[in-house]
Amino acid sequence: MDLSLPAAALDWQQRARAFAKEYLFPREIELEMTGSLPKATLDSLRRAVREHGLNGINHAKEVGGQGCSQLELTLINEELGKSTGALWAVVPHPAVALKHGTREQIETYLRPSCLMERRACVAVTEPGAGSDPRSVCSRADRRDGRFILNGEKWFVTSGDVADYIIVHANVDGDPEKPTLFLVDKSLPGIRVAREPKFTHTYVFGHPEFLFENVEIREDRVLGSVGGGLELTKDWFVEARLQIAANTLGAAIRAFELANAWAAERQQFGRAIRDFQAIEFMLADMSVDIMATKSLAYRVSCEIDNGADRNLAHAHASVLKLQASEMAGRVLDKAVQIFGGRGYMRENPVERLNREVRVDRIWEGTSEIQRAIIGGQLRKRGSGVFTGWVNEQAIRREK
Numbered sequence: 001m002d003l004s005l006p007a008a009a010l011d012w013q014q015r016a017r018a019f020a021k022e023y024l025f026p027r028e029i030e031l032e033m034t035g036s037l038p039k040a041t042l043d044s045l046r047r048a049v050r051e052h053g054l055n056g057i058n059h060a061k062e063v064g065g066q067g068c069s070q071l072e073l074t075l076i077n078e079e080l081g082k083s084t085g086a087l088w089a090v091v092p093h094p095a096v097a098l099k100h101g102t103r104e105q106i107e108t109y110l111r112p113s114c115l116m117e118r119r120a121c122v123a124v125t126e127p128g129a130g131s132d133p134r135s136v137c138s139r140a141d142r143r144d145g146r147f148i149l150n151g152e153k154w155f156v157t158s159g160d161v162a163d164y165i166i167v168h169a170n171v172d173g174d175p176e177k178p179t180l181f182l183v184d185k186s187l188p189g190i191r192v193a194r195e196p197k198f199t200h201t202y203v204f205g206h207p208e209f210l211f212e213n214v215e216i217r218e219d220r221v222l223g224s225v226g227g228g229l230e231l232t233k234d235w236f237v238e239a240r241l242q243i244a245a246n247t248l249g250a251a252i253r254a255f256e257l258a259n260a261w262a263a264e265r266q267q268f269g270r271a272i273r274d275f276q277a278i279e280f281m282l283a284d285m286s287v288d289i290m291a292t293k294s295l296a297y298r299v300s301c302e303i304d305n306g307a308d309r310n311l312a313h314a315h316a317s318v319l320k321l322q323a324s325e326m327a328g329r330v331l332d333k334a335v336q337i338f339g340g341r342g343y344m345r346e347n348p349v350e351r352l353n354r355e356v357r358v359d360r361i362w363e364g365t366s367e368i369q370r371a372i373i374g375g376q377l378r379k380r381g382s383g384v385f386t387g388w389v390n391e392q393a394i395r396r397e398k
């Protein structure tokens with residue numbers, strides 16, 4: 001079994017690593033201390049993303065993307081995830097659901113998003129609908145060949161910089177007709193109700209939107225009427241894989257910094273790594289990272305090799321749960337190894353420690369991932385998680 005990474009994947013890894021080092025890390029302190037970056041800096045970062053060919057990485061070349069495999073995406077996102085302030089978000093991943101657009105929608109929304117001329121955000125969550133997207137109240141009523149959208153959406157990541165919103169709403173208020181709509185932000189009736197502050201520093205915002213009698217063209221339905229939940233599920237899978245890779249990168253950066261510090265810092269006349277208490281923390285961090293990396297690359301390869309939708313969904317949940325919880329454990333230890341210095345905002349470890357907390361909440365909380373895994377155990381049996389990729393096929397042949 002050859003576990004070496006293909007040359008093309010290694011090229012992407014190097015490109016992303018160099019990009020993070022040259023463009024993202026140098027902006028971290030300014031972002032942390034001021035809470036935002038000037039427009040000119042964001043514009044220059046956008047240009048740099050394009051110049052480095054990191055635009056549209058998750059879409060096919062035919063629609064303006066880079067045609068990266070899932071393994072390549074994981075390697076890229078691992079490198080970008082090492083940055084603080086969620087600076088990885090300057091490399092957009094236009095929502096995977098856009099692939100299901102009509103030819104016109106692809107030209108109007110997906111291609112310009114891949115070329116970074118447009119930017120999307122995704123609005124599913126509402127005050128009354130978080131973990132359970134089936135309980136959304138936003139509605140799109142059919143009237144005279146149009147839809148009239150009303151509702152309230154919360155936590156819309158990058159909603160401040162996006163120029164269109166992929167809105168999840170029920171057609172005619174019917175919960176059996178959950179549907180995604182492509183909604184230009186400039187349409188009358190859309191307003192930002194609030195821009196709350198969060199635990200983390202994030203390069204963009206997470207505003208709350210109100211939609212009041214927004215008229216939407218009939219051809220702005222993405223996919224089919226009633227097909228919204230399935231497309232949202234695809235978005236969750238993609239986002240969970242990205243979160244896993246980002247948190248893996250965050251953990252690796254923190255581990256490397258803590259490991260170096262443990263060798264450098266002297267107390268009681270010796271390096272602190274010579275105390276077994278510290279050495280064992282470093283050992284546990286190594287194990288956690290290695291296990292998560294192995295899982296992340298495995299699940300990515302399964303998807304590249306055509307894993308069916310249900311398996312991809314189940315394994316993406318395992319990976320997201322493992323990676324986000326692992327990052328919490330590793331970051332907590334990294335802070336501890338740095339002592340008081342680990343509590344200073346100028347230290348990337350302090351920032352990452354705060355920032356990985358949300359990874360156990362967004363795109364499905366840890367409890368929801370466990371519920372998905374439990375559901376799959378009931379439906380498909382334990383082999384989905386305890387078996388190996390081609391094990392069942394081999395047994396059948398015998």
Ligand SMILES: Cc1cc2nc3c(=O)[nH]c(=O)nc-3n(C[C@H](O)[C@H](O)[C@H](O)COP(=O)(O)OP(=O)(O)OC[C@H]3O[C@@H](n4cnc5c(N)ncnc54)[C@H](O)[C@@H]3O)c2cc1C
Pocket residue numbers: 122123124125129130131132154155156157158198206358361362363364365366367368371
């Ligand atoms: C910074 C940030 C950015 C976000 N960006 C976006 C975005 O761009 N677009 C978007 O649509 N949403 C976004 N979200 C929303 C995010 O996906 C939700 O916060 C998340 O799904 C949880 O929903 P909730 O906050 O309503 O919590 P709730 O669903 O109210 O859950 C509260 C608690 O109850 C638990 N719980 C709920 N149901 C169950 C169950 N069945 N079994 C066991 N425990 C359960 C949860 O695990 C949690 O611990 C974002 C959130 C944050 C914080």
